[in-house]
Amino acid sequence: MIKRMLLFVMVATLVSNILSAQNLLTMQTENPKEITRNPDKKVIVFNFTAHHLDSELEGITPEIAGNHPFGAEIAKKLYLFTEKYTSQVPLTPGNPAVKTVIRKPVIYESVRRIERDLKRQAKKGAIAMTAAADQLNMVLDVALNVVSVDTRSFEEAIETSSNTESKIELFTKRVFLNY
Numbered sequence: 568m569i570k571r572m573l574l575f576v577m578v579a580t581l582v583s584n585i586l587s588a589q590n591l592l593t594m595q596t597e598n599p600k601e602i603t604r605n606p607d608k609k610v611i612v613f614n615f616t617a618h619h620l621d622s623e624l625e626g627i628t629p630e631i632a633g634n635h636p637f638g639a640e641i642a643k644k645l646y647l648f649t650e651k652y653t654s655q656v657p658l659t660p661g662n663p664a665v666k667t668v669i670r671k672p673v674i675y676e677s678v679r680r681i682e683r684d685l686k687r688q689a690k691k692g693a694i695a696m697t698a699a700a701d702q703l704n705m706v707l708d709v710a711l712n713v714v715s716v717d718t719r720s721f722e723e724a725i726e727t728s729s730n731t732e733s734k735i736e737l738f739t740k741r742v743f744l745n746y
Contacts (some may be wrong), residue, residue: 610741613721617712617744623647636686637700644707648678651714670714673722677734678710684731706738 627643635642652675655665669675685699713721721742728734 611720611724613724613742615709615713615716615742615744617708617746619746620644620647620708620711636689637696637703641700641703641707644704644711645682648707648710651711671718671722673725674710674713674718677725677728678706681706681731681735681738685735702735702739706735709738709742709744712744 624640624643624647627646629639629642632639632642632646635645652670654668654670656668658664658666682703685694685703688694689696689699724737724741725734728737
């Protein structure tokens with residue numbers, strides 16, 4: 568009888584550990600909070616667990632990353648962004664044609680649009696080159712850290728943003744990365 572009770576306790580402990588580990592594996596870190604700046608308008612702020620990208624960026628050489636008007640660090644982050652968000656899938660076995668699959672297309676397309684618009688504004692002189700590089704750097708940090716996190720509400724907020732400026736504000740001012 569004692570052996571059965573001990574076995575039952577061990578199995579129950581094992582099952583509870585497995586269930587709690589599943590929550591950790593899914594990285595349920597998104598905690599949208601509502602902050603009231605105006606009584607009529609509520610702004611949602613997103614918190615994500617983040618990690619430093621230094622170790623991943625060290626393995627990318629300037630030859631691999633290429634050149635970018637905003638500098639070598641932005642070029643490396645854009646290369647890493649493309650590597651994490653896209654993958655090539657063969658159409659059929661034996662056929663050399665491949666299809667590009669984009670992971671989280673809402674975030675991917677918005678980051679690409681932000682990059683294109685910031686480059687255009689910097690080229691026209693509407694924004695300083697360093698300010699544009701800083702904004703793109705923050706956007707890329709957010710995008711690289713949320714690639715493996717549940718971001719449904721964040722993607723909905725991106726889709727409701729009407730223009731590039733509001734998307735930049737969403738990425739830079741309403742997302743907090745907890746290192």
